[in-house]
Amino acid sequence: MSRKIAWWGSAVFGLAVLAGAPLAQAKDWTSVNIATEGSYEPWNLTLPGGKISGFEPELMDVLCERMKLKCNIAVQNWDGMIASLNAGKFDVLMDAIVITDERKQVMAFSVPYAQTPASFVALKADLLPGKTGAAGALTLDADADRTKAAVANLHKALDGKTIGIASGTVYTPFIDAQFKDVATVREYGSSAEAILDLQAGRVDAVFDDVTFLDSIMAKPENNNLAYTGPQIKGPIFGDGEALGFRQKDADLKARFDAELKKAMADGTVKKLSEKWFKVDLTPAS
Template identity: 65%
Template sequence: MTSALLGVSVASILPAQAKEWKSLTIATEGSYEPWNITLPGGKLSGFEPELMADLCKRMQVQCKLVVQNWDGMIAGMQAGKYDVILDAIVITPERRQQIGFSIPYAQTPASFITTKGSNVLPAGDSKAAPVKLHDDAKEIEPAIAKLKEALKGKTIGIASGTVYTPFIDKYFKDVATVREYNASADAILDLQSERIDAVFDDVTFANSMLSKPENKDLQLSGPQLGGPIWGEGEGIGLRKSDSDLKAKLDEAIKAALADGTVKKLSEKWFKTDVTPTAQ
């Protein structure tokens, strides 16, 4: 037994020690209202910064929020510039191939946004339950047939790299022009200027935009689309190797869901409960 261990380092036969997380650097966009907002003076606020402050307190770690553009967020985390990413990131199988995720802390539907006078699509019914869809073309095609007919020949704006981008590309590019933007807010500006006819995005972001006086001529249009088609819900992104950090985040999120903190914060920022539900 002893001879078999000659030449083998002690470190190689001992279990790897988990990192003691005393501090976290969290990257967020700072411009995806009301999930994350940069206030005058540079302070970050919104649903996610407030939720993260609560989670960090539960985990007993010091947390620092930094601003990072969405298109470089995952690469920056992988390069070690920060520890986790928090930007209404929907958990999908494709993203799981790149990074790890906490359990979901929110789940939201999406909808089109149009100008009120355009008559591109009928105004949406905010009281109607979202149309629940799975990632199945046989189910999706009949559900969006009227939307495709209405948007034929139109231009649709979509933020690049979101969970909604491939959906719009797959189901609407054959009837409409699709224009991608670096940020959702940029697509809204072009909609206001009538450079495009509709924007497709998360309903919570849309409601935040519509609450602004300068957007009084915009509206949610058509049905809200939700369900497993958008993945499991929004989660905190982290490196796959940081399994110990994932365990801490999961425990804190479960506690925040159980005691109603997520519900309270979502009703404050979204005026609706985005607590994840079973698929």
């Protein structure tokens, strides 16, 4: 969610595990245990028969076949994922996890394999001014003054409104910093819960990853929802989605990095991205 749910408590636990763990020798990897949420469509989802599918599981199938690794994918709640990784339950995390400086303190990341924008969605497309979607996209960085100027029209339009957002996402600090002084920000345990409250009229707009929103809006019960205002993207939301590893497992990370680079170079990531997202989200080289 572009991941998206509160993680710091788990990360602190993970730090404690790392601090007390002895240095390990390089491992001869023949199999890996991979954790995913299995419910963040279309990144990962659980089919009616129990099979885990989606963009990331299909990409993982390709990578593991090429590396001759046996890959065991299991469902794990996000809020315990980082702790489980650092405790040794899993070797790899695969859950639309965005690379951020804070997360780098407790885990290592592969090269990013996707980079996604975010947007507001509402019951009315004209809630916010300007071109909608990619046509009016704003690319933002960490400079507070530039960001404030870029979203000034959105800030004015959201005065007195209520914004819904999943708690602990990479987008939460942005919404708080730019709009909490004029709007009510209501946090939810999941993105899906925020959408339910939007439909119920308890919030005026929801801000989230466009890949998630595209999936939600494709469902018949949500055909009344509309994007409003521009897509927002750029370094302000981190360096893109990647796999997560224990910091000590540099050898495993290096193997996945090498195969991910090949998969991006030969068009595999583009093909899967267009299949699941209807757009190529491969990071610019």
